[in-house]
Amino acid sequence: TIHQPSFNVDYLLKGWRYDKLKINSVSYNFEHNPKCYNDFFGFVNRPTQPYYFNETVFTNDHCTNNSTNLEWKIKEDEIFLYVGTQLALTYRVLFLDENNLIFSLKTDIDKDGEIDDIEILASPYDPYGTFGKN
Helix, strand or coil, X not given: CEECCCCCHHHHCCEEEEEEEEECCEEEECCCCCCCCCCEEEEEEECCEEEEEXXXXXXXXXXXXXXXXXXXXXXXXXXXXXXXXXXXXXEEEEEECCCCEEEEEEECCCCCCCCEEEEEEEEECCCCCCCCCC
């Protein structure tokens, strides 16, 4: 469901490449494997795939990928990602236009037992044509 979004949801419905990360206020360029497509994610909402989110990360030099499929819901500036009825992640949209998506989340990215503040900058990217024609 989409409830009072604070951003244009139509801009969200596409594929996005991870470009930059900010972890606890320290900025990094996202490290993509140069032998593979870039790691990416995207949002779809069409009759055959309602509220569908997919993330694809390439895990080695053979371009083996790990793909995650979730359901999304929006309330104001937050995107909630679910595995079935279980909430998996919450993204807060900080900025969105046709060419840029900036969102934040809180998670223990380095597995040290402390919750980290993560900010991600992404740009449009759809190497397989998966997300077009919502």
